Amino acid sequence: MLDVKDFSLFEKQNNFDFKSFLIKIVSYWKWFIVSLAITFFIAYQVNIRKQKIFGIDTTIGVSDENNPLFTSNTSLVFNWGGTSDKVQSIATTFKSRSHNEMVVDSLQFYTDYFIKTDYYYKDVYGQIPFKVTIDKSKFQLYNQFVKFKMTSSNTFQISIPFTQSSVEVIKYADGETKFVSVNPNEFVANYRVNQVVDLPFLSFILTINDKVALKTNQEVLVRFNSFNQTVSKYRKINISIDEKAASILRLSLEGTNKERMVDYLNSTVEILKKKQLDNKNLFAKNTIAFIDETLSSMENQLKDSGNELKDFSRNNNVLDIQDKGAQFKGQLLEYDVKKDEVERKIAYLNTLKNYLTKSVDFSKLPAPTVAGIEEPNIVNNVAKIIEFSIKRSDLKYTSKGNIFYQRLDSEIESIKKVLLENINSLRLALQYDLDKVNSKLAEIESDIRKLPESSQQYLKISRKYNLSDNIYNTYLQKRSEASIVKAANLSDIKFIDPAKDVGEGLLGPKTKVNYVLALLIGIIIPLVIIFLFFFINNSIQNIEDISSVTKIPLIGIVGIKHNENNLSVFERPKSALSESFRAIRSSLQFLYKKQSKDGAKTLMLTSSISGEGKTFCSINIATVFALSEKKTIILGLDLRKPKIFDDFNIRNEIGTVNYLIGQKTLDEVIQKTHIPYLDVITSGPIPPNPSELILSEAMKEMMNDLKKEYDYIILDTPPVGLVSDALEIAQYSEVILYVVRQNFTKKEMLTLLNNRTKRGELNNISIIFNGYENKAKYGTGYGYGYGYGYGYGYGYSNGYHEEEEPKGFFNKLLFKLFKKQK
Known part of the structure; x- marks a missing residue:
C-alpha cells in the first residue's frame, strides 16, 4: 500500500527537490503499472463497446443559371433574383421540415435494419442482401422488431414475438395509428422474394440487393419508426457556407452507417434540385x-x-x-x-x-x-x-x-x-x-x-x-x-462533390487517441497522487532533508533490517548493514579520541518519538563493540517503555529500577547475553516516578561503578521529544546519537533538536539516519534496503558483503540478473 510517510513537504527550502521527487516516482513503479493496466482496459472497453461514428459530406454550388436559349427575341422572362439570396434560402430549405419529409418518404428511412452484436445494435442499412419496401397506404407494425432471415436465394422467413393480444400499427401515407389484434405468441411465416406480403400488421415487398453477398440464416432486425422523429433527426444536418466562396455549400451528416448517410445526402440534393427547377419552370x-x-x-x-x-x-x-x-x-x-x-x-x-x-x-x-x-x-x-x-x-x-x-x-x-x-x-x-x-x-x-x-x-x-x-x-x-x-432551363444547384464512401471519415471513437489518452491518464493519476503526498507529508526523506534542517553532523546511515529480531550485526556480521554499524563505530572512536577521553566511554542513544529505531541501533552498536572484544554493556534507561530483553531471550523482572530503589545490587541486575563481551541491564519494572529515579544519587553511583567494569556503556534512553528523561541522562554521556528514521521522523522534530542544542541541553550530538532505503536504485527497490554499501556500489561490494536476496518475484528476478552480470 502507498505509505503517506514516504512523502514530505520541504520546509525552509526555496527550490523544489526534483531529484527526490523523481526517486519517489520511480520507487512506486507498481502504482504506474496498475494505473496503466486500468486505463488501458477502460480504453479497450470503450473502443469495443461504442459504435464507430463517421462523417460524410457533400459539396454543392449555387449560381444563377441563365437560359442558353433566352435572347432578346424570346418573349418570356424566367430568370430573376440572385445568388446572394438563394444561398441562404437553399441552406434553410435543406433544414426545413417539408423538404426532409420528402427525402425521408422517398427513401423510406423510417425503416431501420439492425444486427445484434455483443454490445449494441449495429445499423446495417445497405450492408445486407435485401431491402424491405412497404406499402405506405397500409398499416405497418410500429416501433417493434421484426426478425428477417434469408433461408435461400429466393425465400425468407419473418418472425415476430408478440407478447400481448394487440399491437400498434401505423399508416405512413397519412400518419394514422391504431391497434390491431394478434395472437400473443411468436408469429413465424415464410415467403418468397418479390412476393407481396399482406398482413393486418405488415404489408411489404422484399427485394434482393445484388451489391451485397447473400448470407443465409443471418438474422436481421427490421423496425418501422416514427416518421416525424426520423424527419427531426435529419433536420439536424450540418450546413456550412464557404467563407471564400459564398455560393458554395457543404452538407454533412454524422452517424454509424455510411451507406445511409451517402444515400440521404445525395437524395436531399437531388430532390431540392428538382424542386428548384420545377419552381423555376x-x-x-x-x-x-x-x-x-x-x-x-x-x-x-x-x-x-x-x-x-x-x-x-x-x-x-x-x-x-x-x-x-x-x-x-x-x-x-x-x-x-x-x-x-x-x-x-x-x-x-x-x-x-x-x-x-x-x-x-x-x-x-x-x-x-x-x-x-x-x-x-x-x-x-x-x-x-x-x-x-x-x-x-x-x-x-x-x-x-x-x-x-x-x-x-x-x-x-x-x-x-x-x-x-x-x-x-x-x-x-x-x-x-x-x-x-x-x-x-x-x-x-x-x-x-x-x-x-x-x-x-x-x-x-x-x-x-x-x-x-x-x-x-x-x-x-x-x-x-x-x-x-x-x-x-437548368437548376441553380449543382453537385461539386457528391457524397461518397471513400473509406475515410471516422470521427470516433478514436481508438489510437483513446489508447494515447489511457497512457497519459495512467501516468498522470499516480503522478498526481505521488505529487500530492510528496507535498502534504513532512517526513525526512533523504540526507539532503537532514542537512537542510539542521547543522548537526550525520555520523552514519543504517539500512533496513531483514531479520526478525534486532541482532542484525551478530546474525549477519558480513552484511552491508553490519558494515554500516562498523562505520559508525569508527566515527565514534574518532569522536572519543578528539575529546582525549581515556577509560570507559559512554554513549547515549535517543530520538524524537518512539518507533525510530533507537533500541535497534543501541543493540547493534553495542554488538560491534563487543565483537571487537571490548567489554560492553547496554543500560536500559527507558523506564516508561522497556524494550531491551526479548532479543537476548532474557527477562525484565529486575533491572535498573531495582538498583536505583536499592532492592538489588549492581551484580544482581547485570545479565549476560549469548554475545561474547556483551552484557545488558534491562530497565526492570515500570516505576511511578521514573524522572526522580534518574535524578537520584544512585544513578551516579551506578554509572561510576559501570565505568570501572566496562569499556563501553550504551545508554538506551526514552525519546527526547516526548519526555525529559533523556535530557537528565545526557550528563552521563560523552557522545549523544540522535536516531532519525527515513519516512518517519518529522522535520519539525529536528527543528526542536536544534533549539535544544542551542540552549546547551544536548552536547556532542550526532545523527544516525536509520531505515534508509533508496528504492530508485536499479529501478527495483533493491539498494540500501538489502544492505547499504556505504561507499561501495553493488558490483564493487562483491566479496565484501553477504548478498541478501530481495523479496518479491520481480525484485528477485532483477537480483539474479544483476548477479549474472557481475
Whole structure:
C-alpha cells in the first residue's frame, strides 16, 4: 500500500527537490503499472463497446443559371433574383421540415435494419442482401422488431414475438395509428422474394440487393419508426457556407452507417434540385397552360371561319370578287391584327388587376409577354411577385414565427401597388391606341360599303378567317418559345462533390487517441497522487532533508533490517548493514579520541518519538563493540517503555529500577547475553516516578561503578521529544546519537533538536539516519534496503558483503540478473 510517510513537504527550502521527487516516482513503479493496466482496459472497453461514428459530406454550388436559349427575341422572362439570396434560402430549405419529409418518404428511412452484436445494435442499412419496401397506404407494425432471415436465394422467413393480444400499427401515407389484434405468441411465416406480403400488421415487398453477398440464416432486425422523429433527426444536418466562396455549400451528416448517410445526402440534393427547377419552370408552365387554353378555343373559331370561306367560294366567283376588294384586304388584316393585339393586352391587364385584388396566391400568373406586353416594369414585377409568392408558400415549412411572413407580405404588397399603377398607366395608353385603330378601321369599312354586296360579304368572311389564323399562329409561336425555354432551363444547384464512401471519415471513437489518452491518464493519476503526498507529508526523506534542517553532523546511515529480531550485526556480521554499524563505530572512536577521553566511554542513544529505531541501533552498536572484544554493556534507561530483553531471550523482572530503589545490587541486575563481551541491564519494572529515579544519587553511583567494569556503556534512553528523561541522562554521556528514521521522523522534530542544542541541553550530538532505503536504485527497490554499501556500489561490494536476496518475484528476478552480470 502507498505509505503517506514516504512523502514530505520541504520546509525552509526555496527550490523544489526534483531529484527526490523523481526517486519517489520511480520507487512506486507498481502504482504506474496498475494505473496503466486500468486505463488501458477502460480504453479497450470503450473502443469495443461504442459504435464507430463517421462523417460524410457533400459539396454543392449555387449560381444563377441563365437560359442558353433566352435572347432578346424570346418573349418570356424566367430568370430573376440572385445568388446572394438563394444561398441562404437553399441552406434553410435543406433544414426545413417539408423538404426532409420528402427525402425521408422517398427513401423510406423510417425503416431501420439492425444486427445484434455483443454490445449494441449495429445499423446495417445497405450492408445486407435485401431491402424491405412497404406499402405506405397500409398499416405497418410500429416501433417493434421484426426478425428477417434469408433461408435461400429466393425465400425468407419473418418472425415476430408478440407478447400481448394487440399491437400498434401505423399508416405512413397519412400518419394514422391504431391497434390491431394478434395472437400473443411468436408469429413465424415464410415467403418468397418479390412476393407481396399482406398482413393486418405488415404489408411489404422484399427485394434482393445484388451489391451485397447473400448470407443465409443471418438474422436481421427490421423496425418501422416514427416518421416525424426520423424527419427531426435529419433536420439536424450540418450546413456550412464557404467563407471564400459564398455560393458554395457543404452538407454533412454524422452517424454509424455510411451507406445511409451517402444515400440521404445525395437524395436531399437531388430532390431540392428538382424542386428548384420545377419552381423555376413554373412561369413557363403557367404560360404554356394559358396558351393551350387559348389555342383550344381558337381552333374552333379558325375551323368555323375556314368552313364558311369554303362554302362561300363554292357558290361564288371568288376570283372576280377578290379583284374588286383586293385593295382593302391587306389594310383590314393589318389593322385587325393591331386591334387584336391591343385588345389582348387590355384583357390581360384587366385579368391581372382582378387577380391582384382578389387572390392571395400569385404563383400561377402567366407571363405578360404572352399577351404581347413587353413593358419592363410589368414584366419584371410579375416575375418578382411570382417568386415571392412561391417563397411564401414554402416558408410555412422552413420557419416559425410571423416575422418572416410579414416581410414577404410587405414585399408582395409593395409590388402589387406598383403593378396596379403600371396597369392603369399602360391601359390608358392602350385605350388611346385602340381608339386610333378603330378610327382607321371605320374609314376602311366606310369605303368597303361602296363595293358590291358579294365583295363586302367575301371581305367579311376572309377578314374573320385571316385574323383567327394570324392569332393562332402567334400563340403557336409563343407556345414554342415557352416550351423551348422550359426545356433548356437548368437548376441553380449543382453537385461539386457528391457524397461518397471513400473509406475515410471516422470521427470516433478514436481508438489510437483513446489508447494515447489511457497512457497519459495512467501516468498522470499516480503522478498526481505521488505529487500530492510528496507535498502534504513532512517526513525526512533523504540526507539532503537532514542537512537542510539542521547543522548537526550525520555520523552514519543504517539500512533496513531483514531479520526478525534486532541482532542484525551478530546474525549477519558480513552484511552491508553490519558494515554500516562498523562505520559508525569508527566515527565514534574518532569522536572519543578528539575529546582525549581515556577509560570507559559512554554513549547515549535517543530520538524524537518512539518507533525510530533507537533500541535497534543501541543493540547493534553495542554488538560491534563487543565483537571487537571490548567489554560492553547496554543500560536500559527507558523506564516508561522497556524494550531491551526479548532479543537476548532474557527477562525484565529486575533491572535498573531495582538498583536505583536499592532492592538489588549492581551484580544482581547485570545479565549476560549469548554475545561474547556483551552484557545488558534491562530497565526492570515500570516505576511511578521514573524522572526522580534518574535524578537520584544512585544513578551516579551506578554509572561510576559501570565505568570501572566496562569499556563501553550504551545508554538506551526514552525519546527526547516526548519526555525529559533523556535530557537528565545526557550528563552521563560523552557522545549523544540522535536516531532519525527515513519516512518517519518529522522535520519539525529536528527543528526542536536544534533549539535544544542551542540552549546547551544536548552536547556532542550526532545523527544516525536509520531505515534508509533508496528504492530508485536499479529501478527495483533493491539498494540500501538489502544492505547499504556505504561507499561501495553493488558490483564493487562483491566479496565484501553477504548478498541478501530481495523479496518479491520481480525484485528477485532483477537480483539474479544483476548477479549474472557481475
